[in-house]
Amino acid sequence: MKRTERRSTYRCGSxxxxxxxxxxxxxxxxxxxxxxSFSPSFxxxxxxxxxxxxxxxxxxxxxASDTHIGTxxxxxxxxxxxxxxxxxxxxxxSFIVVTGDMTNSxxxxxxxxxxxxxxxxxxxxxxxxxxNVTSSTYYDIPxxxxxxxxxxxxxxLANSVQGRATGGTQHSWTRSFTFGEYHFLxxxxxxxxxxxxxxxxxxxxxxxxxxxxxxxxxxSELQAHSTAALTLVFGHHPLxxxxxxxxxxxxxxxxxxxxxxxxxGASLYGYGHTHESSESFYTAGMTxxxxxxxxxxxxxxxxxxxxxxxxxxxxxxSVTQNVNTWPVVLITAPMDRYLGGIAxxxxxxxxxxxxxxxxxxxxxxxxxxxVQYRIDxxxxxxxxxxxxTSNPNYPHLWEANWNASALASGEHTIEVQATGSTxxxxxxxxxxxxxxTGDFTGDCDVDGSDLAxxxxxxxxxxxxxxxxxxxxxxxx
Amino acid sequence: xxxxxxxxxxxxxxxxxxxxIFSMCQAQGGGSLHNERGWGYYQKGFHEYAPHNRQQExxxxxxxxxxxxxxAIAANDGDVAAHRNLARVYHIQQKYALSxxxxxxxxELSPEDVDAYVNLAVAYSHLNKYDKAIExxxxxxxxxxxxxxxGKLNGYIEKLEKAR
Numbered sequence: 001m002k003r004t005e006r007r008s009t010y011r012c013g014s015x016x017x018x019x020x021x022x023x024x025x026x027x028x029x030x031x032x033x034x035x036x037s038f039s040p041s042f043x044x045x046x047x048x049x050x051x052x053x054x055x056x057x058x059x060x061x062x063x064a065s066d067t068h069i070g071t072x073x074x075x076x077x078x079x080x081x082x083x084x085x086x087x088x089x090x091x092x093x094s095f096i097v098v099t100g101d102m103t104n105s106x107x108x109x110x111x112x113x114x115x116x117x118x119x120x121x122x123x124x125x126x127x128x129x130x131x132n133v134t135s136s137t138y139y140d141i142p143x144x145x146x147x148x149x150x151x152x153x154x155x156x157l158a159n160s161v162q163g164r165a166t167g168g169t170q171h172s173w174t175r176s177f178t179f180g181e182y183h184f185l186x187x188x189x190x191x192x193x194x195x196x197x198x199x200x201x202x203x204x205x206x207x208x209x210x211x212x213x214x215x216x217x218x219x220s221e222l223q224a225h226s227t228a229a230l231t232l233v234f235g236h237h238p239l240x241x242x243x244x245x246x247x248x249x250x251x252x253x254x255x256x257x258x259x260x261x262x263x264x265g266a267s268l269y270g271y272g273h274t275h276e277s278s279e280s281f282y283t284a285g286m287t288x289x290x291x292x293x294x295x296x297x298x299x300x301x302x303x304x305x306x307x308x309x310x311x312x313x314x315x316x317x318s319v320t321q322n323v324n325t326w327p328v329v330l331i332t333a334p335m336d337r338y339l340g341g342i343a344x345x346x347x348x349x350x351x352x353x354x355x356x357x358x359x360x361x362x363x364x365x366x367x368x369x370x371v372q373y374r375i376d377x378x379x380x381x382x383x384x385x386x387x388x389t390s391n392p393n394y395p396h397l398w399e400a401n402w403n404a405s406a407l408a409s410g411e412h413t414i415e416v417q418a419t420g421s422t423x424x425x426x427x428x429x430x431x432x433x434x435x436x437t438g439d440f441t442g443d444c445d446v447d448g449s450d451l452a453x454x455x456x457x458x459x460x461x462x463x464x465x466x467x468x469x470x471x472x473x474x475x476x
Numbered sequence: 477x478x479x480x481x482x483x484x485x486x487x488x489x490x491x492x493x494x495x496x497i498f499s500m501c502q503a504q505g506g507g508s509l510h511n512e513r514g515w516g517y518y519q520k521g522f523h524e525y526a527p528h529n530r531q532q533e534x535x536x537x538x539x540x541x542x543x544x545x546x547x548a549i550a551a552n553d554g555d556v557a558a559h560r561n562l563a564r565v566y567h568i569q570q571k572y573a574l575s576x577x578x579x580x581x582x583x584e585l586s587p588e589d590v591d592a593y594v595n596l597a598v599a600y601s602h603l604n605k606y607d608k609a610i611e612x613x614x615x616x617x618x619x620x621x622x623x624x625x626x627g628k629l630n631g632y633i634e635k636l637e638k639a640r
Contacts, residue, residue: 111632
């Protein structure tokens, strides 16, 4: 039903122009000529992901959470040190976002009872981060352990990287490239009452939420970056109950917040708090939904994990990995049809082309001797090459052309295996479209979005076939 | 009873209830003048100076807070908010024996305050008095029927048993 709503919007747009008659080849050619060096741009829409042979429209970042400096008997400090040195230097992310609970607020008490804040924990935190990151590369936002007994977040503001840099508890930043601007927003979901931690339900001292001041900031920042190619949002708490009664979540302001993400085309909500990693798709109160990624604690409990998220031609890819394990392997194109655990609406179908691009990021502290791919978990492995020769800005990016022309239409699995410190594999599932119709976005319409993709990657389909289908709804 | 009397009684009840809610909200800083003043000093030391590593100034405010909380208690030993606040400041000052004594008094004055038992247990654990800490947590278990809270208390007891 949701899909129909979106399609009908497209159809009305096309309807006025074309009356659903196939455009003549000449008209498409004119459109192509007019487009010239036009780059596909779909402002603020998670639907803007496209499949392309362009290997220079990619960037990536690290999402970590719950560093919990001050936890008794943990490797909290060691793990944070590793994140901002070894991981940062090896992965070279565009930035690192840490979604709350930087300190444990226990000062190592045996019970692990958070009765802080403690300046000693913040001193330890600062001794690790200050010499290794800056406020333009590291975004730490508050969690419930920053909120206990501290209504004004005075310790967070005086000691966190972003608190010191901005004087605020919520943060908005962008990354700009020749291929577009991307907007990131860190929201403060923590309780604003300064309540002490409690062992008693329902809130355990953590009445989390977003008040009107916080929502005003969010509204204003989303509006200020309404032309961003993608918008990704981060907070400490989950948006809804997790099923674990002690997992507090955003109790107030949630509907307004979700409405803002929905209305402004946000693609992802990343959070921590639960000390579990999961990848799902949040749809409640939304037209379609956002990728809903939870990352485990870096400094407490186990496993201690972090996530590398890449954006490749506006398609999101993500891998969560234990600290100090290598290599990190992340297929960035094609986009995983099941990212978020469902056949998500933002993934594209891919054509039965003889030269389908496959790209993967591989990071390792040791040399990477081999990267290869195979299809459907069987048959031969095929080599991938570094893009470094043609694209020296991306030394960690590997690519290959996959001949999918002889495969049956439908779902297929792509695996990429890298040999470095160890051998590690990432996989995605893709939908190979039944016929080369030109509906590259998979929305049933062969329209301007598909034309933009064809301009970016002419090998996707021959022009005459595309012209014949242009303006058609191929699902009818 | 006339309708007017009933309305007046309802209004009076509403007033009593709302003032009760208000006093609960103000539990930390409210109560006696000395308690409120002490809370203000604590806030200044803990939130204005300590986060900026200005420990000397923070300590001065903590001492002023302690003096005020003591005055509040001297005037009314049943002032549970003052005992709780004094316990908190002693804890921040790492005066765990004094903190424990105040939390103990809180549990006596407010025996259903489950978190006070846990705070008392934390203070005892800093003093390596693990048996006494466990004793308080066992007592706390009798004050709640919530399975999650009881689970947490059992978790704390387990940690203390490992430590002793």
